[in-house]
Amino acid sequence: MNWHIPNDLSFEDALQLTRTLVDAMVNEQLKDSEIEEIVTTLVNSENGARGFFVIYLTSELSLADNPTQSVVNALKTSPNIVSELLVKNLAMSSAMSITHRRNDNEEQAQNSEQVAQRNCNLIRLANLEIINQKLEELKQTINNNQGSYQGFLEKWQYDEEQKQTIKKNIENI
Known part of the structure; x- marks a missing residue:
């Protein structure tokens, strides 16, 4: 999958990208470094960060209950x-x-x-x-x-x- 994230990311696009990201994380289709890079790019803009948190924090999956170090590292890049x-x-x-x-x-x-x-x-x-x-x-x-x-x-x-x-x-x- 192409993870190009546009600079002018809309909130709706961020929601969709994060849904795709969460699915890929659950299915172990990404390396930690790839997850970190994608989340870093998402949280670098307000729309991206809002979209990420909406999907990640409200997911029915347990992914957000035990965040990986790659997710935590990515969040730190945009304090x-x-x-x-x-x-x-x-x-x-x-x-x-x-x-x-x-x-x-x-x-x-x-x-x-x-x-x-x-x-x-x-x-x-x-x-x-x-x-x-x-x-x-x-x-x-x-x-x-x-x-x-x-x-x-x-x-x-x-x-x-x-x-x-x-x-x-x-x-x-």
Whole structure:
């Protein structure tokens, strides 16, 4: 398969590329170095990184439960994009688990918790100082009802219970 990834990668293309990548990873059709190169290219743009995380973190496959070193290495190559997305994904999946439970959708709540867990795992494995800084900023924004993530929290209209769940997940890292 030709893994040429265009510089102007759309979100939709990133989703499709990541689906193909995940299938190839599961079927052991790629060397670790190839996986690292493809993921590095994907996370080098916001659309690519968003698409990668959407598919990788929500997959029904257990691939994201135990990320390979090649995936972790690739994530480290784009610390600014990756850190922002991992922090926001953690917040969103944590908050959505509460929303799904309120709507009596336990299966979706568990899926959101799984995504949050996978996010936490990637954050730990990447072990980037910028991620820790952003997690601290998010926690302080929740504590003080103001800060660099206030617009993000207001945009998604997270209530107090959701914010406390986000904070608890940050503290568990």
